[in-house]
Amino acid sequence: MTTLQQAEAAEHALSQELDRVVVKSVIFTSGERDPRQPVQRPPDQGKLYMMGHDPRLPKMPDKPTLFDFFRLRFGPSAHLMQSARLAMKNGLPEQIVLACLLHDIAIAGFIRSDHGYWSAQLLEPYVDEEVAWGIRYHQALRFFPDESVGYKYPELYVKLFGADYVPEPHIQEAYRYARDHKWYMTSRLITVNDLYAFDPSVKVELEEFTDVVGRHFRQPKEGLGFDQSPAAHMWRTINWPTRYL
Ligand SMILES: [Fe+2]
Ligand SMILES: [Fe+2]
Numbered sequence: 686m687t688t689l690q691q692a693e694a695a696e697h698a699l700s701q702e703l704d705r706v707v708v709k710s711v712i713f714t715s716g717e718r719d720p721r722q723p724v725q726r727p728p729d730q731g732k733l734y735m736m737g738h739d740p741r742l743p744k745m746p747d748k749p750t751l752f753d754f755f756r757l758r759f760g761p762s763a764h765l766m767q768s769a770r771l772a773m774k775n776g777l778p779e780q781i782v783l784a785c786l787l788h789d790i791a792i793a794g795f796i797r798s799d800h801g802y803w804s805a806q807l808l809e810p811y812v813d814e815e816v817a818w819g820i821r822y823h824q825a826l827r828f829f830p831d832e833s834v835g836y837k838y839p840e841l842y843v844k845l846f847g848a849d850y851v852p853e854p855h856i857q858e859a860y861r862y863a864r865d866h867k868w869y870m871t872s873r874l875i876t877v878n879d880l881y882a883f884d885p886s887v888k889v890e891l892e893e894f895t896d897v898v899g900r901h902f903r904q905p906k907e908g909l910g911f912d913q914s915p916a917a918h919m920w921r922t923i924n925w926p927t928r929y930l
Contacts, residue, residue: 705735707927712796734929745924748908751811751898755891758923759793764880766889772878773893781871783901784816785878786894788823794923800824803919810914811903819871825859826876828852834877841881 706729711720718724738744743757755762769786791803801824805817829852830837842850852860863872898904905912910920922928 703735703740704732706730706732707735707739708929709927735927736929737925739925739927742926746908748906749910749920749924750904751902751909752891752895754790754794754909754920754923759790762793762891763885763889765789765793766891766894767884767887768875768878768880769894769897770889771880772874775878777874777878779897779901780813780816781819781874781878782894782897783812784819784871784875786897787812787816788820788875788879795919807916807919810912810916811905811909812901815868815871816901818866818868819875822859822863822866822872823875823879825852825856826863826872827879828856829860829864831873831876834873836873836877839881 706727708724708726711724714724745757746753749757759765765786765788768788769782772782772785787808788804789800790807791797791800795807796803801821805821808820809817827839828842863869905914907913910917910924
């Protein structure tokens, strides 16, 4: 058996144990399988298909808050919390601390590719426009130094992408646009506090940011995902990533 076949067999065995049949979205498997081929629907084995909570995941409360997503869907989020703490230590305004806490939530719990844009879209209904804007553009700004604030091209990016990586034209265009925008510094300050070599021995608790989030994140009373905002469906997908529809 190839590695892929082994993985599929293991997954098949796992799904046998579930009460519901799980069909993965194309984006979960693209690259592992050829996206030009139709996704084979697994045989239903007399079972119903997954249409809600996946028992393999920790269950979210009925009205989930931002912190519920941090605890149950976004992993330990040490990078986000350490960046926010650094912004706090640097005496930056609460809106910047919030932006640092949330800047990579797409990587933490949703989709890596174009994470600045996805993160901003997830947050737009709930934070000030300037915070979402800053988060959207931090992705592009990370590739471009700014001596005026001591921001250099990240060494980590040389390691990750190679010394000859050049940002694509659409990223350069986004950079030029952001560079001339009145909110440039909001986005730039995210990159300045974007800790990539954080200390694993330093422990940051989510509770340190309770007040900042309470003051600047408009938590919907129905719970994130159930408030009919333009981003609610994205939060629902993070909550229930394996629903058939
Ligand atoms: Fe980022
Ligand atoms: Fe980051």
